[in-house]
Amino acid sequence: MTDQTQTTPRQATEQAADRGFFGQPRVLANLFGVEMWERFSFYGMQGIVLLYLYYTASQGGLGMDEGTASAVIGAYGGLVYLSTIPGAWLADRVLGSERTLFYSACLIMVGHIALSVLPGYTGVIAGLLMVGIGSGGLKANATALVGTLYAEGDERRDAGFSLFYLGINLGALFGPLLTGLLQQEVGFHVGFAAAALGMFLGLVQYTIGRKQLPEAAHEVHNPLPASERGKFVALAVVAAAAIVALVLAGFVTAENLATWVIWATVVGAVALFLRIITSKKVSAVERGRVWAFVPMFLASTAFWSLYQQQFTVVTIYSDTRLNRDLFGWEMPVSWVQSVNPVFIIVLAGVFAALWTRLGPRQPSTPMKFALGTAIMGVAFLLFIPMAGGGAHSAPLLGLIGILLVFTIAELLLSPVGLSLATKLAPEAFRTQMVSLFFLSVALGSVLAGYLGKFYSADHEAAYFGVLGLISVAVGLVLAAFTKPIRRLMAGVH
Numbered sequence: 001m002t003d004q005t006q007t008t009p010r011q012a013t014e015q016a017a018d019r020g021f022f023g024q025p026r027v028l029a030n031l032f033g034v035e036m037w038e039r040f041s042f043y044g045m046q047g048i049v050l051l052y053l054y055y056t057a058s059q060g061g062l063g064m065d066e067g068t069a070s071a072v073i074g075a076y077g078g079l080v081y082l083s084t085i086p087g088a089w090l091a092d093r094v095l096g097s098e099r100t101l102f103y104s105a106c107l108i109m110v111g112h113i114a115l116s117v118l119p120g121y122t123g124v125i126a127g128l129l130m131v132g133i134g135s136g137g138l139k140a141n142a143t144a145l146v147g148t149l150y151a152e153g154d155e156r157r158d159a160g161f162s163l164f165y166l167g168i169n170l171g172a173l174f175g176p177l178l179t180g181l182l183q184q185e186v187g188f189h190v191g192f193a194a195a196a197l198g199m200f201l202g203l204v205q206y207t208i209g210r211k212q213l214p215e216a217a218h219e220v221h222n223p224l225p226a227s228e229r230g231k232f233v234a235l236a237v238v239a240a241a242a243i244v245a246l247v248l249a250g251f252v253t254a255e256n257l258a259t260w261v262i263w264a265t266v267v268g269a270v271a272l273f274l275r276i277i278t279s280k281k282v283s284a285v286e287r288g289r290v291w292a293f294v295p296m297f298l299a300s301t302a303f304w305s306l307y308q309q310q311f312t313v314v315t316i317y318s319d320t321r322l323n324r325d326l327f328g329w330e331m332p333v334s335w336v337q338s339v340n341p342v343f344i345i346v347l348a349g350v351f352a353a354l355w356t357r358l359g360p361r362q363p364s365t366p367m368k369f370a371l372g373t374a375i376m377g378v379a380f381l382l383f384i385p386m387a388g389g390g391a392h393s394a395p396l397l398g399l400i401g402i403l404l405v406f407t408i409a410e411l412l413l414s415p416v417g418l419s420l421a422t423k424l425a426p427e428a429f430r431t432q433m434v435s436l437f438f439l440s441v442a443l444g445s446v447l448a449g450y451l452g453k454f455y456s457a458d459h460e461a462a463y464f465g466v467l468g469l470i471s472v473a474v475g476l477v478l479a480a481f482t483k484p485i486r487r488l489m490a491g492v493h
Helices: 009-017 028-054 066-082 084-095 097-117 120-147 157-185 188-212 226-248 257-277 284-311 313-320 333-361 365-381 396-424 427-454 457-480 482-489
Strands: none
Touching: 028 066, 028 097, 028 120, 028 157, 028 188, 028 313, 028 333, 066 084, 066 120, 066 257, 066 284, 066 313, 066 427, 084 097, 084 120, 084 427, 097 120, 097 188, 120 157, 157 188, 157 333, 257 284, 257 427, 284 313, 284 333, 284 365, 284 396, 284 427, 284 457, 284 482, 313 333, 313 396, 313 427, 313 457, 333 396, 365 396, 365 457, 365 482, 396 427, 457 482
């Protein structure tokens, strides 16, 4: 998906003159708000849904095995990023970014309502499917809409995206705080209802301001011909029917769902990579750059397979191993997930200033990926000194320190990942290369759930140690091959 629509001189002048939101276009406040409330609802729900799956009936949960519950949440995380691909396709070929975002937000809200009102596994299946697909569609288009607010060469663009990123982290900060407190004091379904209310508030404010978005936000860049629509509708129906048939026949179960999603993601990534690398539209230089992306894809997958365990293993760890006593009051489990957004808000500006100050002396993108992956491994190794102490023995400050290391690793890899995909992309495959990066996040997210099946308090030192060392090794190997990778990148830093 692209935001490189042509802007007339008059439109450029009007956009530059609009500084009603902290020096940015007024309508940025609308996108800031809908993204903030969407992240509030997303992380608010994600902060408690794993607990809902494995808590016993007497605790208000469904009593699922911990490992299976972790795998289900990992598969859901993969679904979110897989859904960015059809979300981008719908925007580019059928609806445009603005309408795709609106309908995706509606689907997210309905999903949260399903979780809050439908009992048992019915609510879980319906809710996670709708929230996952909707979040992918919204994630794929919100960033593109921000891009339409600025004319080419507008120097406010980077600051505008930084402000938008702040909205993301504000939502991620406050969502788990409220839903976790409600879950602990009242019950799971009230917590899910709070997530639904947050998305409803985001939809209301977005609906009020959506007409102020520029014309470029409504454009369909590559319209699907009417003659081809029936073919794609039929393909979607067949795919949905096949999935339903596999579930009803017992081939797809909660226990093996993560495995199915892993293979689907791997097949999709390989097919997409081969499509790009074998295309006659790709020049020799562009083909070399695509090959350079492969080791970064693998490092990104390794990174996200550990980082996304914040929502699987680290949640279980916080519930069973962490001392959450605060002056005689037990802190909700989900509050741990608000630690990372605080560090992001504090450190994102520091990293941005550091890279600006270093200029051409800053580490290359492959080296940033290597550092991020290795430091993520170090974060897992830091769990080992707290191992073996029994239930609720791990100090809260210890886990906060580990999550600080998580954040440092994230800031080295995550912000540059999408940028790298666009810089290495062949001219004819810009959207597909971004999709390829999202597939690395999807694969890592599913692996984060799948790996959680092997976690137990009795063997946590081995679990964190093995995964930590593997991630450090991946980072070191990538660092060792930085020079040949940079040669393939052909001038891209």
